[in-house]
Amino acid sequence: MTRTLNKTNGLYITGLGLLIAAVLFAASGGFANSAGTSSITEMSFHLPPGNANSFHVLSHTFDGFTSHWEQYSWDWYSHSGLYQTSRTSPLSSLEQFYNTIGNQLLLDELWIQKGFVNRLAKVNPAVLFAPSRTELENELAGKDVLLLATDRDPGVADLLAKLPEDYQFRRNRAFYLENQGRTLYVIACQTREEVHRLYEHIHAAKEFAKHFELKKGVAGIQTNHFLITPSIGWHPLDLTSLLLQFDASWMTLCGYNDFLVPEDLSKMLATIDFDFPCISGQTGKGGVMYGMKRYPDIQDNTLEQCLDWTEANNGYFFGTGMAGEHEHAERYAGFVLNGPGNQDQLEKLGTPFITSAGTIRDSAPTAMVLLMDKDTALNQDAIMRAILERRCVAVFAEGALAGPEEYLNPLRILMLESEYLEEQFGGFSTLAAKAENGLLSITIGNKTSTRLEGTINLKAPNGVWFEDNLESAQVALEPYETRQLDYTIHCAASASGQEYPIAVELSTPNGHRRALARFTFPKAVEIHPIIFEAPGEIHYPVTIWNYSENDNVMMDLAIMPEGSDKPIHTEHLEVSAAQWNKTISGFQFKLPSGDYCAKVTALGVSAEGKIAIRKQKGRATAREEDLNDDGIPEIVLENDRIRATVLLFGGRVIEYIVKSKDENLLFKLWPEKPPWHGEPRAVRAFYPYGGLEEFLGYPFIGGHIIYKYEIEKAKGDYARVRVWANVHGSRIEKTVTLAAGSPVLEARYAFNDITPSISVVGINPLFQIGPSTGPEDVYHFPTIDAGSGLLEKRPEIERYYGATLFLREGWAAGYDTEMDISLVVGYPVNDAKLLHMWNNHPDNDPTPYYYTELQPWVELKQGTTTYFTYYIFGQKGGWEPAVKAFRKLGLVTKREE
Numbered sequence: 059m060t061r062t063l064n065k066t067n068g069l070y071i072t073g074l075g076l077l078i079a080a081v082l083f084a085a086s087g088g089f090a091n092s093a094g095t096s097s098i099t100e101m102s103f104h105l106p107p108g109n110a111n112s113f114h115v116l117s118h119t120f121d122g123f124t125s126h127w128e129q130y131s132w133d134w135y136s137h138s139g140l141y142q143t144s145r146t147s148p149l150s151s152l153e154q155f156y157n158t159i160g161n162q163l164l165l166d167e168l169w170i171q172k173g174f175v176n177r178l179a180k181v182n183p184a185v186l187f188a189p190s191r192t193e194l195e196n197e198l199a200g201k202d203v204l205l206l207a208t209d210r211d212p213g214v215a216d217l218l219a220k221l222p223e224d225y226q227f228r229r230n231r232a233f234y235l236e237n238q239g240r241t242l243y244v245i246a247c248q249t250r251e252e253v254h255r256l257y258e259h260i261h262a263a264k265e266f267a268k269h270f271e272l273k274k275g276v277a278g279i280q281t282n283h284f285l286i287t288p289s290i291g292w293h294p295l296d297l298t299s300l301l302l303q304f305d306a307s308w309m310t311l312c313g314y315n316d317f318l319v320p321e322d323l324s325k326m327l328a329t330i331d332f333d334f335p336c337i338s339g340q341t342g343k344g345g346v347m348y349g350m351k352r353y354p355d356i357q358d359n360t361l362e363q364c365l366d367w368t369e370a371n372n373g374y375f376f377g378t379g380m381a382g383e384h385e386h387a388e389r390y391a392g393f394v395l396n397g398p399g400n401q402d403q404l405e406k407l408g409t410p411f412i413t414s415a416g417t418i419r420d421s422a423p424t425a426m427v428l429l430m431d432k433d434t435a436l437n438q439d440a441i442m443r444a445i446l447e448r449r450c451v452a453v454f455a456e457g458a459l460a461g462p463e464e465y466l467n468p469l470r471i472l473m474l475e476s477e478y479l480e481e482q483f484g485g486f487s488t489l490a491a492k493a494e495n496g497l498l499s500i501t502i503g504n505k506t507s508t509r510l511e512g513t514i515n516l517k518a519p520n521g522v523w524f525e526d527n528l529e530s531a532q533v534a535l536e537p538y539e540t541r542q543l544d545y546t547i548h549c550a551a552s553a554s555g556q557e558y559p560i561a562v563e564l565s566t567p568n569g570h571r572r573a574l575a576r577f578t579f580p581k582a583v584e585i586h587p588i589i590f591e592a593p594g595e596i597h598y599p600v601t602i603w604n605y606s607e608n609d610n611v612m613m614d615l616a617i618m619p620e621g622s623d624k625p626i627h628t629e630h631l632e633v634s635a636a637q638w639n640k641t642i643s644g645f646q647f648k649l650p651s652g653d654y655c656a657k658v659t660a661l662g663v664s665a666e667g668k669i670a671i672r673k674q675k676g677r678a679t680a681r682e683e684d685l686n687d688d689g690i691p692e693i694v695l696e697n698d699r700i701r702a703t704v705l706l707f708g709g710r711v712i713e714y715i716v717k718s719k720d721e722n723l724l725f726k727l728w729p730e731k732p733p734w735h736g737e738p739r740a741v742r743a744f745y746p747y748g749g750l751e752e753f754l755g756y757p758f759i760g761g762h763i764i765y766k767y768e769i770e771k772a773k774g775d776y777a778r779v780r781v782w783a784n785v786h787g788s789r790i791e792k793t794v795t796l797a798a799g800s801p802v803l804e805a806r807y808a809f810n811d812i813t814p815s816i817s818v819v820g821i822n823p824l825f826q827i828g829p830s831t832g833p834e835d836v837y838h839f840p841t842i843d844a845g846s847g848l849l850e851k852r853p854e855i856e857r858y859y860g861a862t863l864f865l866r867e868g869w870a871a872g873y874d875t876e877m878d879i880s881l882v883v884g885y886p887v888n889d890a891k892l893l894h895m896w897n898n899h900p901d902n903d904p905t906p907y908y909y910t911e912l913q914p915w916v917e918l919k920q921g922t923t924t925y926f927t928y929y930i931f932g933q934k935g936g937w938e939p940a941v942k943a944f945r946k947l948g949l950v951t952k953r954e955e
Contacts, residue, residue, distance in 0.1 A: 113136065115133055115134070116136075117133050128157060130153070131150045132146045155456055155457045162467075163256075164252075165247075165255060165256055167229040168228070168231075168256070169225055169228045169474075170474040171234060172475060172476050174232050174233065174477075175264055175472060175477075176477040176478035176481065177234065177241070177477075183202035183203050184203050188207050188211040191212045194242075202240060202241045205244045206253050207245070208246070208247060208249060208253060209248055214244075217235065218246060229247065229252070230248070230256055259467055259468070262467065262471075263469075263475070266472070267468075270430065270432075271433075273307050273444075274306045275310070275427075276309045276415050276426070278312050278339070279292075279313065279415045279416070280313025280316065281297055281311055281313055281316050283316070285313070285314050285315065286753035286754070286822075286913070290417055290815070291816070293557075294336075295557065299491070299574040300418070301334075303490055304425070306425065308337075309337070310339050311338060312347075313417075315356075316340065317352065318891070321338075323336050324336065329519035329559070330517045330518065330519055330561045331517065332517070332561045333436065335436060337438050337442070342354065342356070342359050344361040345364065345375050345377040345390070345394065346375070346412070347368050350367075350368070350371045350372070351371075353367070355862055356860070356862075357859050357861075357896075375389065375390055375391055376393055376411070380407065381400075391410060391446060392411050392446070393411050394412060394413070395411040395413050398460045404461070410446045411461075424452065425452070426450050428450050451466065451469055484568075486505055486506050486568040487503060487506075487566065488503035489501070489502055489571040491575035497544055500514065500542065500543045500562055502540070502543070503535075503540040503541075504536065504540070505538070507538070508537060509536055509537065511535075511567075512533055512566035513531070514531045514533050515529065515561075516530065517529075517562075518547075518558065518561075520552070522547060522553050522558055523548050524548065525545055533564075549579055551661060554662075555582075557576060557577070558576075559574050559575070560574070560576075561573075578920050579605070580921035581603065582604070582660055583601070583603075583613070583658050583660050584601040585599070585600050585666075585925060586925040586927060587667050587668065588667060588668040588951060592673065593650050596647055599644040599925075600643055600658050602640060603640045604637055606661055609635065610633070611633055611634075611660050611661060612630060612631070612632050613630075613659065613660035615627075615628060615631070616656075616657045618655045619652060619654055619655075620655055640922050640923070668948070673775075674798035674799040677775075678695065678776050680696075680772050680778065680796075681696075682769075686729035691706070692704060692706070693767060695777045695794065695796040696777070699717055700717065700801050702715070702794070704781065706781065707762055707765075708765065709781035709782070709783065709790070710751040711724065711930075712726055713726060714750075716879060716933060723930070724749045724826065725826040728748055732746050733903075733904065733906065734904045741762075744905055745904075746904075746905045749823070750805060750821075750822070750824075750930065752807075752822055753819065754812070763785055764783075765782060774798070775798045775799075776798055777798075778794065779793070779794050780793045788809075789811050790807075800947065801933050802929055802930070802944070802947055804927060805821075805930075806926075806927050807819075807821070807927065809923065810923050817917060817918055818915050819915070819926075823883070823913075825909060825912065826909050827872050827877070827881050828876060830908065831908035832854075833852045834876045835852060835874050836850060837851045838937060841863050842866050843864070849863070851895060853897040854899075856899075858896075858898050858902050860894060860895065861894070862893075863894070864892055865953065866953050867952055868885050868886055868887030868890075869882060870893065871938075871940060873936060878935060878936075879933070880935060881931070882937070883912050883929060884928075885914045885951075887952065888954050889916060889926055890914035890926075891916065891917055892915050893915075894913040895910070895912055897909075898911070914928070
């Protein structure tokens with residue numbers, strides 16, 4: 059018999075005694091307060107004293123000699139005694155960077171007065187080397203003078219005495235003095251060798267400043283906007299806005315499906331006449347491709363295929379691995395430059411180069427500066443020409459440069475001088491813009507010690523305007539002042555359902571700055587693009603997003619037979635919705651068998667969806683059943699032909715069994731566990747339960763979340779279960795329906811309040827037609843590229859691969875040639891960006907299995923509801939009869955031009 063020590067009174071109580079005591083304790087109401095009543099309901103939560111997020115900060119400075127004299131400062135941060143980190147002061151880091159430039163130029167303790175080169179480039183002074191005082195003053199009487207001298211030359215001591223003491227004792231200096239419209243430019247060093255060296259560098263920088271305009275950009279960005287796996291994603295407009303504040307004016311993209319971004323972005327920017335060139339690209343085997351509209355499948359190519367594709371489509375291929383031998387190097391446009399450490403290889407190769415910023419996270423991205431001839435229009439051709447002609451410099455973290463040697467030192471001098479670069483990049487001010495909740499907020503900062511006066515110009519697309527039809531406003535900021543300006547946004551019904559750029563320009567005598575705000579204007583009405591129902595009462599959800607100033611919105615429903623514009627049913631409903639918010643409502647109506655178009659109108663905006671009604675024979679049921687005895691029920695939907703199981707972990711359909719073949723067409727690992735189960739890495743990796751699931755920033759949404767559920771119809775002409783979850787504010791709802799007389803399974807989705815960083819959802823079934831996945835499985839796709847024909851794909855035993863497909867009709871079919879069983883999937887083709895096919899392989903950790911995915915990728919609609927539907931249809935026999943039967947259900951959609 060077990061014994062437990064009661065630490066309160068030191069007695070030993072037997073296990074049986076504990077059980078009896080527990081029963082008596084529960085019967086008495088548990089712990090009681092002094093009054094003898096239950097205290098649980100009276101207990102409350104109190105935050106502990108103090109700030110849980112407070113840090114202990116220790117500030118430090120160093121001013122002394124290491125390998126050279128240097129000054130720097132930093133802060134140590136600690137929390138809870140064990141967490142600690144350190145941050146160097148940005149100003150300290152900048153000062154160290156300036157010291158590094160002087161060291162690189164062999165001009166230690168170098169100081170150049172701000173504006174020295176920029177002003178020198180705009181005049182033509184007399185150049186005097188170590189003149190007498192009389193010669194210098196005579197020359198100054200007539201014009202500007204550039205004086206080259208050592209500290210010991212005549213009159214130099216008097217000139218140095220005019221500087222702050224710290225600069226007087228620098229070793230190398232360049233500064234200017236002014237009087238009565240005359241400027242004396244002085245290069246003063248401690249030795250003649252240093253004088254000549256500094257003069258040569260300043261002369262080169264002056265010529266550089268006279269001949270070039272600098273266009274900063276960021277190359278090789280991966281936006282991850284059309285990526286369904288974990289990533290830090292950037293909406294193209296938000297990325298453009300960020301890069302504008304980074305002083306950039308162009309970019310190139312090379313991430314997964316980023317070739318889809320430039321055309322959409324250019325169309326959006328064209329609505330406000332805003333120039334910001336964006337060049338499409340994509341990574342491939344051995345390099346990066348640029349400058350084309352389409353690219354070979356990113357998950358399925360070879361180096362030779364990439365080169366052939368690039369040459370056939372007039373693109374550019376930049377190889378990776380500069381230090382290695384390259385068999386096809388003569389076919390490259392150049393190489394990808396990874397960092398300043400590759401400067402020696404770059405010089406040795408003498409080829410063009412491009413940088414790769416990758417995913418922009420918390421560190422500053424690598425940039426490229428193009429050296430453009432004055433007044434050259436900035437477009438894709440000009441950008442690529444500058445890169446191919448090596449008129450560019452790469453800029454890495456902490457100001458490190460790489461590129462052609464003749465440009466590096468002039469740029470280093472100009473970085474010390476700073477005024478020229480500030481003029482090039484608008485560094486006299488800051489400008490940012492944000493559009494949210496019907497308000498455009500503009501933040502302007504004056505970075506100078508003088509009053510800043512200028513004009514704010516606003517530009518919005520048609521259908522969007524500001525209070526009082528405002529297009530421009532005067533602004534004046536005191537030295538170093540920052541100010542926020544807010545303007546109310548107004549919208550027309552014609553603008554509903556789009557994401558728009560709003561341009562802001564600050565014009566001042568010192569130059570111009572631009573900013574961009576993304577204004578999301580959700581569609582006023584959202585409904586399901588297609589649903590499948592049995593005759594009878596139908597609940598039809600509608601999401602209204604209210605942009606009007608009224609809290610009550612009238613919405614109208616009209617149901618027309620497909621191909622007709624004459625309604626057979628109409629309804630009117632008033633709903634409450636706050637301005638700039640959504641509300642979810644709906645209609646109830648009955649329809650007989652047939653194909654219909656539902657049209658819902660509100661606030662001058664209409665949405666249309668298809669409703670396919672089919673009379674069902676037989677009976678479908680839905681029931682709870684704990685299939686793996688874990689205490690969490692599964693939901694089993696069943697008719698005479700199909701048995702489908704919904705797993706509450708992730709709300710996924712885990713089984714779709716064709717009963718005549720006793721075959722589950724969905725790959726299913728559950729209830730078995732994957733190899734990494736029980737390890738921390740498995741929690742944040744793809745966990746292959748199997749079945750029909752969703753890639754929504756996985757594993758953030760999918761994963762191990764247990765969904766709530768409601769069986770909405772347990773038996774009859776269909777069976778239906780609704781599952782839902784709220785994951786960190788993202789609300790996902792799925793309604794799974796099995797018809798009584800058909801093998802069609804419908805998964806009806808509603809996505810609400812999805813985290814803004816997630817832009818795309820992939821509806822992700824893991825299929826396994828037959829007992830295995832292999833070349834015996836043949837898939838057919840009605841792709842646009844195939845014209846009126848079909849594209850055929852098969853899984854391969856030797857490898858995994860993916861394919862990005864654009865369908866002209868919303869279906870795909872698979873057939874197991876050995877088992878004689880077919881699969882058809884369907885979805886509203888106009889509501890998906892693409893269809894992605896993925897053939898998995900045991901080499902792919904952490905999912906070492908064969909299966910095939912047929913994923914429509916759907917852009918999420920922020921601020922409102924994203925509705926979508928996915929269909930699974932399986933039966934024995936060939937795929938063509940299966941497609942024909944699926945068509946008869948009225949569930950095939952055609953792509954609109």
